[in-house]
Amino acid sequence: MKKEISIGTYRTEVSELLFLAVITLLAAGVRISVRSFIAEDWSVYWSHWLSELEAGGFGALADDFYDYAPPVMYLLYGITLLPINAMTAFKGFCCLLDFAGAALIAGMVNECTGSRKKAHLAYGIFLFLPTVILNAAVWSQCDIIYTLLILCSVCFLMKNKTWTGMWFYGAAFAVKLQTLFIFPFLVILWVRRKVDLKHFITIPVMYLAGIFPAWLAGRPFAELIGIYAFQGSKDRWSLSIKFPNIYQIIGNNYFLDEYVGAGMYLILGILMIVMFYMAYQRVQVTKEYMILLVVFFGMLTTYFIPHMHERYLYLTDAFLLIYIMIRTDRFFLFIGASFLTVVGYAQYLTKNEPNVSYGVLAFVQLAVLIQIGLDLYHYLHNPAYSLDSGGEERRILR
Numbered sequence: 001m002k003k004e005i006s007i008g009t010y011r012t013e014v015s016e017l018l019f020l021a022v023i024t025l026l027a028a029g030v031r032i033s034v035r036s037f038i039a040e041d042w043s044v045y046w047s048h049w050l051s052e053l054e055a056g057g058f059g060a061l062a063d064d065f066y067d068y069a070p071p072v073m074y075l076l077y078g079i080t081l082l083p084i085n086a087m088t089a090f091k092g093f094c095c096l097l098d099f100a101g102a103a104l105i106a107g108m109v110n111e112c113t114g115s116r117k118k119a120h121l122a123y124g125i126f127l128f129l130p131t132v133i134l135n136a137a138v139w140s141q142c143d144i145i146y147t148l149l150i151l152c153s154v155c156f157l158m159k160n161k162t163w164t165g166m167w168f169y170g171a172a173f174a175v176k177l178q179t180l181f182i183f184p185f186l187v188i189l190w191v192r193r194k195v196d197l198k199h200f201i202t203i204p205v206m207y208l209a210g211i212f213p214a215w216l217a218g219r220p221f222a223e224l225i226g227i228y229a230f231q232g233s234k235d236r237w238s239l240s241i242k243f244p245n246i247y248q249i250i251g252n253n254y255f256l257d258e259y260v261g262a263g264m265y266l267i268l269g270i271l272m273i274v275m276f277y278m279a280y281q282r283v284q285v286t287k288e289y290m291i292l293l294v295v296f297f298g299m300l301t302t303y304f305i306p307h308m309h310e311r312y313l314y315l316t317d318a319f320l321l322i323y324i325m326i327r328t329d330r331f332f333l334f335i336g337a338s339f340l341t342v343v344g345y346a347q348y349l350t351k352n353e354p355n356v357s358y359g360v361l362a363f364v365q366l367a368v369l370i371q372i373g374l375d376l377y378h379y380l381h382n383p384a385y386s387l388d389s390g391g392e393e394r395r396i397l398r
Helices: 012-032 040-062 070-079 086-113 116-128 130-138 143-158 163-177 177-191 197-217 219-226 229-235 256-279 287-303 314-326 328-352 359-378
Strands: 005-007 010-013
Touching: 005 328, 010 012, 012 040, 012 086, 012 116, 012 130, 040 070, 040 086, 040 197, 070 086, 070 163, 070 197, 086 116, 086 130, 086 143, 086 287, 086 314, 116 130, 116 314, 130 143, 130 314, 143 163, 143 177, 143 287, 143 314, 163 177, 177 197, 177 256, 177 287, 177 314, 197 219, 219 229, 256 287, 287 314, 287 359, 314 328, 328 359
Parallel strands: none
Antiparallel strands: 005 010
16 A cells, blocks of 8 residues: 555555545535535526527627626536536536646645645545535535636746746636735735736736637627626625625624725725835745735735625635645634635525624634734744845745
8 A cells, every 4th residue: 555656757655546536536426416406696697697698609798697707608608508407517617626726736735845645635625625515516606717727826936937827817817806815915926026027917918818709799898898897896785795804893784885995995005014014024935935925815805805705715715725734733724714714605505694693703714814914924034034144045845
């Protein structure tokens, strides 16, 4: 069982390969067993969009019946051409990406820690995260698409393949606006001269490439450019949609217009202060630092931006998993964050209020954010990572 075998350039033990095979089969079994669940989003939105595409073909994209980014609609159009149940095809595609995401996370953990065992453990944990299973296999959501693209982006950035990493980030932005939650991470890389201004051209280029087919189909260019703004305008009925952030503490259903404006100025101000402070800290940009930045900014922005949904920590949870494999003493943060996220999922899917109020959960989320912030602060002031001490950039983290 300890015998090593090679799969291309990857070497592993037979026992580890058996573990991966069993985990993969069990994870597939879980997803297959819940495939028939029909969530409200599917019956209200996705099925309607599919009906429009089935009736009008690709030319139906000229109409304004959808508010998702066009690349997602291209996927739906492709599904209408398949001779199988549309929901099964959609869930199946997203679930396949679950496995791709788990494999990529495992690769990044191995890259960061040099431990195959931690990498394999991360692979299994991601596949059995309740929110990962619920997101695609139950809820029929596709957050794995942009999360996978961001994982690819950070993976290549960690390897100093800047153009490739930025093209992946641009592709993620073309799929989901939520990629902007971690945009400050790229600003810090720019300050540290790991990314040049020219690399940011990938973001508008990929967005334009994403809307181009829909524009050819006939939808006005102005509508396509503003589709993310249209998305944001639909959630003005609540400051926080089953998401444990500051608005669950100060009042979720009051002063909607006032808090929205104040909240946006507040988070922009916080980000400017944080980035200004970090810009003057001369530290090594290690892999741990990059993962920590993604987790921190993902949590910070969603805690203060209004109109957050219960699914908006999906990306952060993926990177938090990588981080706790680097810092195993922080595993309790991952447990807490995963619990907080699944509460909102459970309420949406069951239509039952949680036993614990979101105000209490918001304080727990704040505690997790503070601990991640303290980890970042300690990293910035750790002499071992200071460039002023004459140290060189490290390839291996710990």
